[in-house]
Amino acid sequence: MAAPSFLLLFPLGLLSAVRSASLMGPGSMTSSDPSVQAPHLTGCKSSEQETFRCWWSPGSFQNLTEPGALQIQYWKKNDLTKEWKECPDYSSSVKNECFFNKNNTVIWIKYCVRLHSESQNKTYDTLCFELQDIVHPDPPVALNWTLLNISRSGLNYDIMASWEPPPSADVSVGWLTLVYEVQYRRRNSSHWKVLEHEFGTQQSIYGLQTGEAYEVRVHCAMRAFNNFGEFSDVIFVHVPEIPNKESMFPVTLVLIFGAVGVAILLMLIIFSQQQRLMVILLPPVPAPKIKGIDPALLKKGKLDELNFILSGAGMGALHSYPPDLYQDVPWVEFIELDADEPGEKDNQSSDSQRLLGHNNHHANHGCSHGLGIPDDDSGRASSYDPELPDQDTLMLMAALLSCQPDKVEPCLGNWSHSSTPSLDVLEVPCPRLQAPGLPPEGGERHLVQTQLGGPQSWVNMDFYAQVSDVTPTGGVVLSPGQQVRAPENTPTTEKDKMGKMEGGEEESEEEEERRTNKLKFQLLVVVPETGGYTTESSGWQMGTPDPSSPGEVYHTFPPPSAESKPHQEAYLPATTPLGDYQSPYILPDSPPAQFLPPVSDYTVVQDVDFQHSLLLNPPSPQRSPTCSPQPPSKPLPVMPIGYLTPDLLGNLSP
Amino acid sequence: MNMMQVMQSVVWAVLLWPCLVSLGVPLECKDEQGSIILCASISKEKLLDRVIQHAELIYRVSEESCTLFEEMFVPFSMRSQRNQAGYTCATKAFPIPGSKSEIQQISDKWLLHSVLILVQSWIEPLVYLQTTLDRYDDAPDTLLKKTKWVSEKLLSLEQGVVVLIRKMLDDDMLTTSYYEQGVAPYDLQPEVLESVLRDYTLFSCFKKDAHKMETFLKLLKCRQTDKYSCFLH
Numbered sequence: 001m002a003a004p005s006f007l008l009l010f011p012l013g014l015l016s017a018v019r020s021a022s023l024m025g026p027g028s029m030t031s032s033d034p035s036v037q038a039p040h041l042t043g044c045k046s047s048e049q050e051t052f053r054c055w056w057s058p059g060s061f062q063n064l065t066e067p068g069a070l071q072i073q074y075w076k077k078n079d080l081t082k083e084w085k086e087c088p089d090y091s092s093s094v095k096n097e098c099f100f101n102k103n104n105t106v107i108w109i110k111y112c113v114r115l116h117s118e119s120q121n122k123t124y125d126t127l128c129f130e131l132q133d134i135v136h137p138d139p140p141v142a143l144n145w146t147l148l149n150i151s152r153s154g155l156n157y158d159i160m161a162s163w164e165p166p167p168s169a170d171v172s173v174g175w176l177t178l179v180y181e182v183q184y185r186r187r188n189s190s191h192w193k194v195l196e197h198e199f200g201t202q203q204s205i206y207g208l209q210t211g212e213a214y215e216v217r218v219h220c221a222m223r224a225f226n227n228f229g230e231f232s233d234v235i236f237v238h239v240p241e242i243p244n245k246e247s248m249f250p251v252t253l254v255l256i257f258g259a260v261g262v263a264i265l266l267m268l269i270i271f272s273q274q275q276r277l278m279v280i281l282l283p284p285v286p287a288p289k290i291k292g293i294d295p296a297l298l299k300k301g302k303l304d305e306l307n308f309i310l311s312g313a314g315m316g317a318l319h320s321y322p323p324d325l326y327q328d329v330p331w332v333e334f335i336e337l338d339a340d341e342p343g344e345k346d347n348q349s350s351d352s353q354r355l356l357g358h359n360n361h362h363a364n365h366g367c368s369h370g371l372g373i374p375d376d377d378s379g380r381a382s383s384y385d386p387e388l389p390d391q392d393t394l395m396l397m398a399a400l401l402s403c404q405p406d407k408v409e410p411c412l413g414n415w416s417h418s419s420t421p422s423l424d425v426l427e428v429p430c431p432r433l434q435a436p437g438l439p440p441e442g443g444e445r446h447l448v449q450t451q452l453g454g455p456q457s458w459v460n461m462d463f464y465a466q467v468s469d470v471t472p473t474g475g476v477v478l479s480p481g482q483q484v485r486a487p488e489n490t491p492t493t494e495k496d497k498m499g500k501m502e503g504g505e506e507e508s509e510e511e512e513e514r515r516t517n518k519l520k521f522q523l524l525v526v527v528p529e530t531g532g533y534t535t536e537s538s539g540w541q542m543g544t545p546d547p548s549s550p551g552e553v554y555h556t557f558p559p560p561s562a563e564s565k566p567h568q569e570a571y572l573p574a575t576t577p578l579g580d581y582q583s584p585y586i587l588p589d590s591p592p593a594q595f596l597p598p599v600s601d602y603t604v605v606q607d608v609d610f611q612h613s614l615l616l617n618p619p620s621p622q623r624s625p626t627c628s629p630q631p632p633s634k635p636l637p638v639m640p641i642g643y644l645t646p647d648l649l650g651n652l653s654p
Numbered sequence: 655m656n657m658m659q660v661m662q663s664v665v666w667a668v669l670l671w672p673c674l675v676s677l678g679v680p681l682e683c684k685d686e687q688g689s690i691i692l693c694a695s696i697s698k699e700k701l702l703d704r705v706i707q708h709a710e711l712i713y714r715v716s717e718e719s720c721t722l723f724e725e726m727f728v729p730f731s732m733r734s735q736r737n738q739a740g741y742t743c744a745t746k747a748f749p750i751p752g753s754k755s756e757i758q759q760i761s762d763k764w765l766l767h768s769v770l771i772l773v774q775s776w777i778e779p780l781v782y783l784q785t786t787l788d789r790y791d792d793a794p795d796t797l798l799k800k801t802k803w804v805s806e807k808l809l810s811l812e813q814g815v816v817v818l819i820r821k822m823l824d825d826d827m828l829t830t831s832y833y834e835q836g837v838a839p840y841d842l843q844p845e846v847l848e849s850v851l852r853d854y855t856l857f858s859c860f861k862k863d864a865h866k867m868e869t870f871l872k873l874l875k876c877r878q879t880d881k882y883s884c885f886l887h
Contacts, residue, residue, distance in 0.1 A: 078752070102754070102755060105752075106753050108752055108862055108866055109752045130862065132865055170754075172876065173873060173876045174869070174876045175873070177872070223710075224718075
């Protein structure tokens with residue numbers, strides 16, 4: 001075959017022949033040797049698949065530069081004669097170009113073109129191809145662009161570039177089917193962005209930036225052939241920036257001013273309604289106060305001073321403290337003790353009896369280590385008053401949650417020794433009381449304000465004393481210095497004390513039982529919410545108080561059982577229904593000990609007898625109507641701890 | 655619910671009835687091109703469009719297959735076979751005019767018949783190509799799939815051209831495919847250079863003939879739409 005012989009004889013020709021049939025136009029050198037170049041065919045191209053041209057280069061051979069030295073000869077496959085024919089038309093305009101017109105152009109038939117020198121009878125280069133493989137369409141014409149849209153921000157825009165197929169390509173007939181490729185770039189960039197091939201004559205370009213200058217060009221190729229033709233002329237796309245920032249500016253201004261106005265309005269509302277808002281959002285915490293005693297003294301670590309004050313040296317000062325100083329502040333708790341019944345000291349037994357449940361005059365005494373009641377009992381209950389319900393002078397609240405019935409700790413405070421017998425009467429648990437926050441007045445005695453009047457109102461019970469233990473007789477032992485020990489005792493003592501209570505129920509005497517019951521009723525479990533009160537016991541059992549009795553003011557934890565029947569609290573006055581308030585009361589009838597977290601250590605002390613012992617029994621006259629247990633149909637109204645309702649407060653007499 | 659569904663179907667049928675008449679039938683015609691009765695309602699233009707679509711697709715896939723095969727198996731030195739006068743494609747039974755002017759002067763009948771001949775001549779070689787490619791060790795999957803696809807489409811193209819001939823030329827002819835015998839022998843081992851070159855030649859020739867079919871059909875279409883401008887060139 002001729003082809004292999006050509007390959008063998010002309011290595012350079014082979015190299016040039018190996019290259020693709022559709023080569024570059026004139027000017028492209030593919031020879032491997034730059035210095036010495038043999039004459040070679042640079043390429044053959046067709047632009048419309050009807051004619052084609054071939055170019056050659058004479059190379060650096062000197063003797064072949066003159067025209068006519070080299071000829072292009074071609075040969076068609078379907079030629080009847082297998083001889084090379086001369087180029088039908090050497091271009092006059094372009095050097096070294098051979099043009100094959102329509103008559104000489106066939107498709108689907110192999111052409112072979114060779115560069116031949118007749119004088120030397122040497123073929124320098126050969127190129128074989130078929131017409132459809134060398135088609136490089138002309139560039140599209142009439143490239144133009146139209147603006148599609150501009151983004152709302154005015155920064156980007158889209159354009160639609162449109163063009164027309166090259167006029168030489170006979171697309172309408174279907175002779176050529178073209179595919180177009182659009183490229184664009186920024187003016188200063190050197191990298192063209194290539195878009196996907198497009199079969200139509202328009203292409204949309206997205207994401208151009210305003211203010212930037214772009215260049216767009218397009219070229220085409222035959223479909224399924226990758227012979228792209230020349231690029232069209234470059235068009236410039238530029239959309240100036242639209243200064244529409246001013247349109248946004250008023251909107252932002254309006255928004256800013258609106259926001260500022262709303263903020264100012266809110267501030268005004270808040271500041272004008274500050275008090276109410278504060279009350280709603282942050283209910284005040286009752287600071288522990290005892291009239292006449294500096295609250296600072298009630299803080300931890302200052303028991304000595306407090307003891308001194310409360311013992312007697314300070315009692316006078318306390319007593320002299322105007323009791324109505326805080327009366328206008330309902331949420332201030334304070335403990336007022338009137339130590340002016342020394343005669344009552346002798347009635348310790350009666351105290352115990354009282355404590356067990358006769359009347360509310362019983363001196364409620366508990367050992368409040370927080371109080372540090374001095375030994376001389378001077379600070380003790382002048383609140384002890386047979387007509388305690390009328391006086392409303394003394395109020396003590398001792399929270400009784402649970403006690404160790406079998407373990408009655410003597411009050412470590414000063415109250416203990418004198419009131420121990422009466423404490424024995426108490427068979428109620430003796431939680432620890434802590435009464436911090438005595439008023440700083442430094443009064444010699446603290447005033448125990450007990451809620452009196454009618455059924456005594458427990459609302460005014462605001463004296464917190466840590467009841468360390470309860471004597472078998474029902475006396476409450478207040479231990480001032482045993483704050484630390486309280487938590488340990490509490491969990492263990494709870495059940496025991498409950499047991500003791502129940503044991504107390506089994507006493508023979510009904511009266512005893514009543515006393516104990518009443519005693520139990522009287523003991524309010526107080527758990528302060530927050531503030532200066534420390535709830536040291538946990539898991540004290542509490543019972544829901546008599547719903548009708550509004551006495552209990554302090555309650556922090558939910559009552560242990562709604563189902564437990566609160567017993568009628570004799571003291572609790574029905575004057576102020578507390579609504580849903582449920583103060584934790586110890587229910588002797590509720591065997592399941594519900595140990596609730598932070599169990600208060602407080603027992604509401606009803607009265608302080610002349611011996612300065614705390615009476616936890618309601619007064620007998622008022623007791624009867626309220627002694628009978630009542631179903632918990634009506635829960636106490638919800639009242640924050642330490643709050644004195646105005647009417648209750650009115651009951652207090654300074 | 656059944657009542658609703660029935661109502662919906664009735665409504666849809668009423669709405670789509672014209673569409674079904676106009677468009678739905680070509681689909682049926684597509685599948686049943688052997689049977690004339692079902693396809694009687696398709697218009698010539700639509701059928702011609704479909705046939706041209708087939709031809710274009712076949713051409714494109716054949717070009718891709720040829721390129722794939724060339725890249726995979728043909729040594730670099732042997733590529734661009736078109737530079738050499740070496741390979742020849744199987745000549746057809748009748749000469750096909752080469753120049754555009756000549757082709758434009760060809761009658762419709764001739765165009766259609768030549769397309770049909772071309773299609774029919776390549777049915778068997780493509781089957782052969784499929785089997786040959788399976789024998790290649792590392793023939794890419796895409797190449798196999800494309801070859802398979804092309805041979806299938808070629809059959810449907812044949813059917814479409816037959817129907818088109820019947821419609822346009824009112825020429826009843828048997829839909830028999832007579833195969834050319836210009837196919838190379840099968841006994842050569844694959845992966846041998848000669849067989850590779852032979853297969854490469856097959857691919858190239860098929861690509862060329864696919865281009866012929868597409869061109870003829872497009873010229874035919876041009877004549878159908880605009881008889882005057884198509885002949886002016």
